[in-house]
Amino acid sequence: MSITALGSSSGPGTTGSRRDALASPHAPAPAASTTGATLLLNATYEPLCVVSSRRAIVLVLAAKAEAVDVTDDEVHAERVTVAVPVVVRLTRYVRVPYPVSVPLSRRAVFTRDGQTCVYCGGSATSIDHVVPRSRGGTHTWDNVVAACRRCNHTKADRSLAEMGWSLPHPPGAPSGAAWRLLGHRTVDPRWREWLGMPDSVSA
Numbered sequence: 001m002s003i004t005a006l007g008s009s010s011g012p013g014t015t016g017s018r019r020d021a022l023a024s025p026h027a028p029a030p031a032a033s034t035t036g037a038t039l040l041l042n043a044t045y046e047p048l049c050v051v052s053s054r055r056a057i058v059l060v061l062a063a064k065a066e067a068v069d070v071t072d073d074e075v076h077a078e079r080v081t082v083a084v085p086v087v088v089r090l091t092r093y094v095r096v097p098y099p100v101s102v103p104l105s106r107r108a109v110f111t112r113d114g115q116t117c118v119y120c121g122g123s124a125t126s127i128d129h130v131v132p133r134s135r136g137g138t139h140t141w142d143n144v145v146a147a148c149r150r151c152n153h154t155k156a157d158r159s160l161a162e163m164g165w166s167l168p169h170p171p172g173a174p175s176g177a178a179w180r181l182l183g184h185r186t187v188d189p190r191w192r193e194w195l196g197m198p199d200s201v202s203a
């Protein structure tokens with residue numbers, strides 16, 4: 001796994017000196033060698049976010065979360081040995097503010113549009129602005145689509161009406177709990193059953 005959002009490429013079992021951006025500086029320090037990422041579920045099993053494994057262990061030790069899936073790795077913390085969790089679930093439900101906006105990224109647009117060109121169904125290789133930016137089109141979820149290079153070049157700075165093209169459905173921001181994780185970091189394969197994401201989705 002990689003933790004690109006936090007500037008670390010180290011996986012479980014490796015040692016690293018990544019600073020834990022999410023852990024409280026006053027939390028007990030369970031393990032200096034814990035560098036993995038853990039999927040945090042709400043008490044209802046709804047995915048909430050990704051935290052460092054270090055942070056997850058702190059939550060488990062504080063009885064604020066329980067391990068749902070663990071790795072073979074163990075850390076010694078507070079005189080106990082804890083398996084490094086892959087997925088943890090909060091013991092108490094937390095209310096999540098909505099809406100949660102999904103960061104607009106090339107990869108997220110490709111994922112939303114199924115990696116295919118919205119115009120011809122071919123393999124998507126670029127992002128097209130439906131209303132061209134030169135005509136005031138915005139770089140927002142409702143104006144960006146995945147497109148193949150050929151369609152993108154053919155369309156150029158013209159509108160759909162001028163091309164006689166149409167979209168299968170109006171583009172929009174993706175929604176759903178799993179999307180909160182997208183664009184932030186690599187999705188651990190062991191998280192998928194909790195995310196309800198197809199296998200092709202990666203952050």
Ligand SMILES: [Zn+2]
Binds near residue numbers: 147148
């Ligand atoms: Zn195309």
